[in-house]
Amino acid sequence: MATIFSEKMSLALLQRLVLPFSKGTAGLHTTCTMHEIRKMARLRVVDNSKLGKSAMLEGRPPRCIHVYNKKGVGHTGDKVLVAVKGQMKRAILVGCHQNQKPLMPKFDTNNIVLIDDNGSPLGNRIHVPIPTMLRKKLVEMSRPKGADYTKILAIATRFV
Amino acid sequence: MGVYVARMKVHPYVPVREGEGLQDVKLPEDFCKVYPEFLPDPKPEWRNRMRERLERADMLKRRNVMEIPEFYVGSIMAVTVSDPNASGKLNRFVGICIQRGGTGLRAWFILRNVVDHQGVEILYEMYSPLIQSIDVLRLEKRLDDELLYLRDALPEYSTFSFDMEQEPLPENVEVPVNPIKVQLKPRPWHERWERKNLQGLQDLGLPERFYKRAKLLEKPWEKYDLMLEYRQAISEDEQRDIFREVHPHYQQLESSRRRIKRHRSGIKPKTT
Numbered sequence: 001m002a003t004i005f006s007e008k009m010s011l012a013l014l015q016r017l018v019l020p021f022s023k024g025t026a027g028l029h030t031t032c033t034m035h036e037i038r039k040m041a042r043l044r045v046v047d048n049s050k051l052g053k054s055a056m057l058e059g060r061p062p063r064c065i066h067v068y069n070k071k072g073v074g075h076t077g078d079k080v081l082v083a084v085k086g087q088m089k090r091a092i093l094v095g096c097h098q099n100q101k102p103l104m105p106k107f108d109t110n111n112i113v114l115i116d117d118n119g120s121p122l123g124n125r126i127h128v129p130i131p132t133m134l135r136k137k138l139v140e141m142s143r144p145k146g147a148d149y150t151k152i153l154a155i156a157t158r159f160v
Numbered sequence: 161m162g163v164y165v166a167r168m169k170v171h172p173y174v175p176v177r178e179g180e181g182l183q184d185v186k187l188p189e190d191f192c193k194v195y196p197e198f199l200p201d202p203k204p205e206w207r208n209r210m211r212e213r214l215e216r217a218d219m220l221k222r223r224n225v226m227e228i229p230e231f232y233v234g235s236i237m238a239v240t241v242s243d244p245n246a247s248g249k250l251n252r253f254v255g256i257c258i259q260r261g262g263t264g265l266r267a268w269f270i271l272r273n274v275v276d277h278q279g280v281e282i283l284y285e286m287y288s289p290l291i292q293s294i295d296v297l298r299l300e301k302r303l304d305d306e307l308l309y310l311r312d313a314l315p316e317y318s319t320f321s322f323d324m325e326q327e328p329l330p331e332n333v334e335v336p337v338n339p340i341k342v343q344l345k346p347r348p349w350h351e352r353w354e355r356k357n358l359q360g361l362q363d364l365g366l367p368e369r370f371y372k373r374a375k376l377l378e379k380p381w382e383k384y385d386l387m388l389e390y391r392q393a394i395s396e397d398e399q400r401d402i403f404r405e406v407h408p409h410y411q412q413l414e415s416s417r418r419r420i421k422r423h424r425s426g427i428k429p430k431t432t
Contacts, residue, residue, distance in 0.1 A: 003338055033350075040318075046278075079266060079427075090285075095278070100283070101283075101284045102268065102284065102285045102288065103241060103282065103283070103284065103288075103290065104245075104282070104283075105280045105281070105282050106278055106280070106281045106282070107189060107279065108278065108279030108280075108283075108311065109278070109279075109406075127277075128274055128276055128277070128278045129266040129274065129275045129276055131276055132243055132245040132246045132251060134245075136244075136245050157276070158275065158276060159247075159251075160253065160275060160280050160282075
């Protein structure tokens with residue numbers, strides 16, 4: 001009888017202690033998970049470049065350190081600066097985990113393709129499917145006398 | 161100090177005046193399950209009777225042009241979309257329907273598939289003019305209303321070949337329920353699946369404290385909450401009025417639904 005009473009008491013105490021502070025001790029308000037690509041986001045390299053493969057194999061995926069657009073949030077097709085194995089490399093986002101608009105594919109991982117300053121990819125094949133909208137976006141991003149980002153489309157195997 | 165309460169324009173339900181032999185129009189039992197997007201969103205702030213009527217008329221016109229088959233969450237479907245960036249201007253995607261929602265012209269569903277070891281999900285709006293065709297390759301239901309846990313499940317449960325053929329279903333057979341129990345990958349997961357009362361999952365294998373916490377946060381009184389049930393549903397009278405609007409086209413809708421089923425089973429109509 002005494003043990004049952006003490007168990008009930010402890011549960012009630014626990015409820016009173018835990019439930020009001022279930023979100024956080026400081027009463028912080030957090031948003032739901034947005035899965036946005038910002039600085040410090042870990043990304044997955046999907047081309048077969050040596051640098052990308054070795055980074056993914058050793059379990060230290062590249063981290064985004066800058067997003068090349070006016071808002072600090074990257075979307076599919078945006079250029080980002082990533083830190084891979086101690087070096088800085090540019091990359092193009094080819095798939096986002098964020099919820100997308102209708103008809104835009106949403107991937108299970110945030111995929112990137114490493115590129116150099118001229119826009120040519122470091123690897124020579126992408127085994128993962130790529131959204132078809134990149135065909136238009138990369139052409140728009142490319143400059144005739146500047147970087148040409150459309151070489152990524154040449155190494156892609158499948159479009160979704 | 162008074163509290164400001166925003167006054168919501170909630171118009172009461174006004175039944176349609178009986179007339180022109182509309183009394184013998186009976187609401188079919190499966191109307192809400194097969195055509196759920198014809199029913200409006202029950203939230204009273206978002207209701208607009210005129211907009212709903214116009215949308216239903218547009219939905220029926222669109223269904224005249226493109227057949228939208230009967231499907232449920234768990235059915236495997238193939239959707240062809242017109243895409244200016246795709247080769248051949250058409251883009252076909254095959255996947256399992258993991259979620260379905262929206263009402264009226266904004267009705268949508270999400271297809272999921274694992275392509276080249278990469279999970280892909282696409283949201284399609286059913287009445288979008290960009291959609292060229294929707295085919296149901298396997299018509300079946302699952303034990304849950306939403307299969308969002310497939311994102312945390314092993315990839316084999318979401319993999320479907322793009323060359324999958326239509327699987328026949330005999331006529332006058334109820335839609336089969338697939339009793340499969342899915343195995344999840346090790347944690348971390350996207351959501352706390354132990355709190356969602358899902359039937360289609362294998363034993364999660366979590367420590368006892370997870371289930372204790374889930375039990376604490378349970379709301380077992382909700383199944384007795386009549387007002388909640390009232391607020392989340394459209395009344396039968398309203399459903400009957402909606403069906404009366406759809407009734408002139410219902411014969412055509414049902415015949416195309418049967419025709420799609422017959423095509424899938426390979427049975428040709430008798431020509432006498």
